Amino acid sequence: MTNKIVLGFEVHQPFRIRKDAFWNPRFRGSIEEKYFDNELNRQIFERVKAKCYIPATSIVMEEIEAGEDEGREVKFFYSVSGTLLEQAERWGKDFLDLLQLLSSTKKVEFLAQTYYHSVTSLWEDKTEWREQVKSHLEALKSLLGQNPVTFENTELLTDPSIVQEAEELGFKGLIMEGKESVLNGKSPNFVFRRKGGNISILPRNYVLSDDIAFRFSNTKWDQYPLTAQKYSEWIRSTPGQLVTVFVDYETFGEHNWKESGILEFLRWLPRELNKVGVTMSLPREVINSPYYDLEIEGISSWADVRKDHSSWLGNIMQWAYDEAVRRAEMPSRELGGDYLKAWKRFTTSDNYYYLFTEGGGPGEVHSYFNAYNSPIDGFLNEFYAVNAFLHEELSKLGINNEPFFFYKGGKKVGIAWNESEFMEVLKRDESLKENVKYLREWLK
Numbered sequence: 001m002t003n004k005i006v007l008g009f010e011v012h013q014p015f016r017i018r019k020d021a022f023w024n025p026r027f028r029g030s031i032e033e034k035y036f037d038n039e040l041n042r043q044i045f046e047r048v049k050a051k052c053y054i055p056a057t058s059i060v061m062e063e064i065e066a067g068e069d070e071g072r073e074v075k076f077f078y079s080v081s082g083t084l085l086e087q088a089e090r091w092g093k094d095f096l097d098l099l100q101l102l103s104s105t106k107k108v109e110f111l112a113q114t115y116y117h118s119v120t121s122l123w124e125d126k127t128e129w130r131e132q133v134k135s136h137l138e139a140l141k142s143l144l145g146q147n148p149v150t151f152e153n154t155e156l157l158t159d160p161s162i163v164q165e166a167e168e169l170g171f172k173g174l175i176m177e178g179k180e181s182v183l184n185g186k187s188p189n190f191v192f193r194r195k196g197g198n199i200s201i202l203p204r205n206y207v208l209s210d211d212i213a214f215r216f217s218n219t220k221w222d223q224y225p226l227t228a229q230k231y232s233e234w235i236r237s238t239p240g241q242l243v244t245v246f247v248d249y250e251t252f253g254e255h256n257w258k259e260s261g262i263l264e265f266l267r268w269l270p271r272e273l274n275k276v277g278v279t280m281s282l283p284r285e286v287i288n289s290p291y292y293d294l295e296i297e298g299i300s301s302w303a304d305v306r307k308d309h310s311s312w313l314g315n316i317m318q319w320a321y322d323e324a325v326r327r328a329e330m331p332s333r334e335l336g337g338d339y340l341k342a343w344k345r346f347t348t349s350d351n352y353y354y355l356f357t358e359g360g361g362p363g364e365v366h367s368y369f370n371a372y373n374s375p376i377d378g379f380l381n382e383f384y385a386v387n388a389f390l391h392e393e394l395s396k397l398g399i400n401n402e403p404f405f406f407y408k409g410g411k412k413v414g415i416a417w418n419e420s421e422f423m424e425v426l427k428r429d430e431s432l433k434e435n436v437k438y439l440r441e442w443l444k
Contacts, residue, residue, distance in 0.1 A: 002189060004242040004279050005235050006202060006286060007269075008077035008109075008175075009249040010152075011053075012117050013045055013084045014350040016371055021385035031338040035385050036345065045087045049095050052253035057098040059267045064107045067270060074270040075107045075280040078249075079152045079175075082115030082132075082139050083348065089143075096143065103144040109282040110140050112148035112171065118347035119312050119322070121153055121162050124413040127428055128329065128347070133169060149173060150283040154349050156204065156246075156302040157309060158182075163296050167199040173287035175246060178203035179300040179307045189240025191286060192294035200287035201294055204246045206302060208234065213247040217260045225261070228268035229275075236276040242286060246302075304358075312352035317379040321355060324386045326412075327403060330421035331393035339393060346386050354378035404442050406432050419443060 018026075018037045026034040060076055067074030080099070088096040102108040114120065115136040120129040133151075140146050150173040151166045158176040166174050178188025186192075188203035211231070215221045223230070235243050248255065256262040273280060303311040313322060325346045332343035350371075357375045372378035394400070399417045406414035406425055414425035414432065419439065426433055 002235060002238045002240050002243050003277055004281050004286070005273060006077065006242055006244045006281050006283055007075075008079065008111070008246050008283075009251075010079050010246065011084050011249040012081040013041070013048070013087050014117065014348045015083055015086075015345045016041055016044075017346075017351060017382050017385050019371065019381060021388070022381045025384075025388060031342045031389075035342055035389055041087065042091050045091050048250060048254050049092045051258070052250050053092065053095045054098070055258070055263055056249065056252040056266060057095065057102065059263060060108075061098060061101060061105075063267060063270050064102070064105050067107075067274075072270065072274045073107075073280055075109075075282050076102075077109040077111060077150070077283055078102070079111040079113050079246075080140075080144075081113060081117040082136050083117060083345070085139055085143055100144060103146055107282075109150065109284055110144055110146045110148060111150045111152045111175065111283070112137055112140065113152050114154050115139060116344045116348050117154050117350070118344070119154065119157070119309075119349050119352055120347050121157055121165075122309055122313060123326070124408065124411050125428060126161070126165055128344075130165070130169065132344070132347075150175065150202075150287065152246075155311070156300065157312075158296070158301070159299040160296045163194050163199060163201070164197065167194065167197050171199060173200045173202060173283050175202050175204060175244065175283065177300045177302045177307055178205055178244075182296065182298055182300045183294070184297075186292065186294070187240050189238060189243050191241060191289045191291040193291040195293045195295045200289075200291060201296075202242075202244045202283055202286070204302065205238075205243050206307075208238070208243060209245045209247050212245070212265075213251045213255070216251070216262055216265070217256045226265070228265050228272040231265075231269065232272035232276050232278060235273065235278050241289065242281070311356055312349055315355065315357050317355045317357070317375065317383075318352050321352060321379065321383055321386065324383060324390065327415050328386060328390040328393060330416055330424065331390065331397055331399070333424070334397060334418075334421060335393055342389065346389070351382055354382070401443075404435075404438070406435060408432065 015036050018035060064074045112133060113136055114132040116132055118132055120132060140148060149171060151171040152175040153162055156177045163174060183203060188205045192201040216226050218224060252262050252266050299308050301307055312318060328343050332340045354372055355375045355378050404416045404422055405412055416422040416425050422439060
């Protein structure tokens with residue numbers, strides 16, 4: 001029987017690429033105006049803010065205060081992307097104020113992630129990934145006054161190298177998907193620690209999480225309707241040390257409308273958990289609990305049936321888009337400023353997610369979240385946009401030669417367009433220095 005729950009929310013909005021980048025290209029204006037649709041971004045943010053962010057966060061705040069008055073511990077964790085915080089600064093100061101208020105209660109933990117909610121952890125070279133994590137830490141410190149000790153990689157993407165990198169960056173805990181093959185048959189309802197390391201791991205109980213996120217409004221579900229009382233009893237009767245529940249914040253009011261009862265479910269859940277003796281805890285409070293060793297093998301995420309990386313890098317369109325993004329890295333770094341910021345936005349996982357092509361249940365989910373009419377429409381537009389962006393950068397830098405590709409172990413690990421970029425790649429990875437012998441020939 002479980003007497004503890006760790007309950008939290010993923011909060012993210014991307015800066016979407018212009019949906020007419022190919023059909024109606026812009027050649028004037030700022031970099032942001034040419035490649036990103038901030039009118040659409042604002043409209044979506046304001047809609048979700050009205051339906052979810054403000055009402056759900058107000059309920060969380062009210063229940064924390066009610067818990068304090070009644071002697072109950074009401075605690076939640078949030079994983080908020082940097083791009084979401086940027087949009088809140090622009091178009092949702094009232095939402096940002098609420099997040100700051102939550103942080104001040106000491107009953108809410110904000111997790112670290114990649115600032116741009118990107119796929120860069122899947123690259124062989126983790127330089128950009130590390131930069132985005134550090135940028136996110138700075139944003140959380142500046143805007144919310146927190147120094148995170150728990151990490152959640154984009155979409156719970158996890159493999160041995162990511163866990164090790166997170167530990168080397170100083171994190172004490174990590175949230176991952178409770179994928180059976182990664183847990184080697186163990187229950188997700190325990191605290192684990194990376195074998196040979198010191199970082200604690202909290203696997204998400206995806207069945208109990210998805211009961212809220214995907215099944216709450218399903219009238220054909222044999223457990224419909226789901227009430228806070230029923231759910232609390234499920235948590236209490238679940239065997240294990242604790243249950244980690246992690247869902248998209250938009251579950252509350254956007255994916256499930258207010259009329260479904262989802263906001264009232266959120267309001268009553270802390271009270272019902274307390275009634276059955278389940279304590280609400282924060283990740284940072286449980287990561288030092290007794291643990292089991294876990295050998296992390298393979299890759300996992302919280303997406304689709306396979307729960308791996310194929311939602312973002314599983315087909316030729318996604319590979320091609322990723323290749324184009326990586327070709328633009330060094331020119332973006334060389335130019336800096338708005339070019340570098342725009343390039344980082346191209347790394348956001350949503351841009352890859354829109355290009356998923358499989359059918360069935362996963363296809364329906366992707367279709368629901370897709371900004372385009374089809375993955376092919378998305379690819380045509382995004383691939384054009386990132387290549388037009390790269391072409392603009394190369395023109396600005398006066399580069400008219402072919403790129404140099406660095407390989408290691410059969411995998412592409414770096415791309416350079418001129419000598420300074422070539423040397424920058426070598427600085428990152430000294431094992432590539434044997435490529436120097438090709439430098440003069442390439443520059444001819």
